[in-house]
Amino acid sequence: MSNTDKKEQTSTHKIGIYLWIWGLLFVLSFFSYMVDWYQFQGMLRWSLILFFMFLKAGLIMAFFMHLFWERYALVNVLLWPMTAIACFIFLMVAEFKYTLFTRLFYFFVGG
Amino acid sequence: MSEPKIEGIELKPGFKGMAEDTGSDQTMFKGVHWGKAMMWIFLLSDTFIFSCFLIAYMKGRGSTPVEWPNPSEVFALDAFGVPVPLLLIAIMTFVLITSSGTMALAVKYGYEKNRKMCGWLVLATAIGGLTFVGMQAFEWSKLIHEGVRPWENPFGAAQFGSFFFMITGFHGTHVSIGVIFLFIYAYKVFAGHYDQQKRGWFTSMKGDYVEIEILGLYWHFVDLVWVFIFAFFYLW
Numbered sequence: 001m002s003n004t005d006k007k008e009q010t011s012t013h014k015i016g017i018y019l020w021i022w023g024l025l026f027v028l029s030f031f032s033y034m035v036d037w038y039q040f041q042g043m044l045r046w047s048l049i050l051f052f053m054f055l056k057a058g059l060i061m062a063f064f065m066h067l068f069w070e071r072y073a074l075v076n077v078l079l080w081p082m083t084a085i086a087c088f089i090f091l092m093v094a095e096f097k098y099t100l101f102t103r104l105f106y107f108f109v110g111g
Numbered sequence: 112m113s114e115p116k117i118e119g120i121e122l123k124p125g126f127k128g129m130a131e132d133t134g135s136d137q138t139m140f141k142g143v144h145w146g147k148a149m150m151w152i153f154l155l156s157d158t159f160i161f162s163c164f165l166i167a168y169m170k171g172r173g174s175t176p177v178e179w180p181n182p183s184e185v186f187a188l189d190a191f192g193v194p195v196p197l198l199l200i201a202i203m204t205f206v207l208i209t210s211s212g213t214m215a216l217a218v219k220y221g222y223e224k225n226r227k228m229c230g231w232l233v234l235a236t237a238i239g240g241l242t243f244v245g246m247q248a249f250e251w252s253k254l255i256h257e258g259v260r261p262w263e264n265p266f267g268a269a270q271f272g273s274f275f276f277m278i279t280g281f282h283g284t285h286v287s288i289g290v291i292f293l294f295i296y297a298y299k300v301f302a303g304h305y306d307q308q309k310r311g312w313f314t315s316m317k318g319d320y321v322e323i324e325i326l327g328l329y330w331h332f333v334d335l336v337w338v339f340i341f342a343f344f345y346l347w
Contacts, residue, residue, distance in 0.1 A: 012219055012222045012223055013219065015219065018212065018215045018216055019212075021212075022208070022211075022212035025208045025211070025212070026208060029201075029204050032341070033197065033201045035346060036183050036345075036346055049346045049347060050342070053339065053341075056338045057335055057339070060211065060331055060335050061331075061335065064211060064212075064214075064215045064334075065328055065331045065332075070143070071115075071140070071141060071143075072125060072128060072132075073129045073132035073139055074140050074148070074151065077151075078155055081155060081158075085158075085159070085166075088162070088166055089166055092169060092170045093173070095174075096169065096173035099170070099174035100176065103174065103175075
């Protein structure tokens with residue numbers, strides 16, 4: 001029995017870390033709301049939105065979803081496919097620019 | 112969870128450990144319950160679905176020559192006669208993060224076999240999720256009253272409605288399914304199914320608090336997707 005007790009002890013984390021992450025998520029959400037509240041525009045707005053978004057996503061995945069404590073075999077299987085999404089975004093950015101160009105060209109210039 | 116011990120095998124840390132785990136000619140995810148691994152694989156596929164929606168939205172918004180509706184005006188809510196930008200969305204975000212926090216604590220207390228605390232926290236998470244779905248229903252009906260349709264809207268580019276209903280609707284479906292499961296699992300925790308190792312209705316595996324962690328993964332994923340929707344759809 002004492003053996004299983006020991007094993008369970010390793011599989012939980014102190015409550016403090018969860019409360020810290022929880023608090024941080026609140027603060028970061030508040031900051032990202034403030035980006036809209038103060039109506040920042042342009043590059044500043046976009047970079048702040050992305051910065052807070054990735055920070056929040058990272059905290060949720062690392063600590064709430066325990067990825068920080070998982071072995072690399074699982075972490076890598078989950079994170080590497082994200083590069084495929086990055087490629088897809090890259091392709092579609094090129095695509096929407098081309099679509100916009102052709103629309104403007106044929107709608108307004110008339111071909 | 113953190114440092115699994117398997118008899119007869121020395122588990123190495125880091126990338127060397129990853130290579131040896133992968134090439135060990137047996138289970139690859141050492142110390143990970145099969146249900147948890149399957150939930151992660153499901154979440155990975157769900158990530159791709161949501162990515163496709165958000166990328167389609169990016170492509171649609173980027174390629175229209177018509178002005179895109181300004182989200183901070185479209186989603187503004189009157190508070191005491193003053194329009195506050197994104198008020199409801201901000202409240203929804205905080206409600207979802209609150210429920211994510213209670214879920215994380217529920218997982219922790221589940222592993223400590225603290226039945227009562229775990230049950231109450233799962234129940235609190237379910238109520239948070241229900242609140243979120245309620246506010247989303249309110250948001251939808253408000254926009255529908257204002258004339259937003261998947262094919263037209265009074266604010267700007269016609270694509271706005273279809274992306275809005277598709278993305279938030281798909282996310283709301285996830286939240287709703289999560290809420291149903293949270294209520295079921297809250298009952299199962301309170302009834303002591305995991306302490307008695309009672310076999311489940313979905314699989315015949317013995318009940319264990321790892322199921323709360325698996326449910327927690329799903330719930331945190333719902334919160335994670337909302338982080339991206341909030342950033343790209345409401346703030347951008």
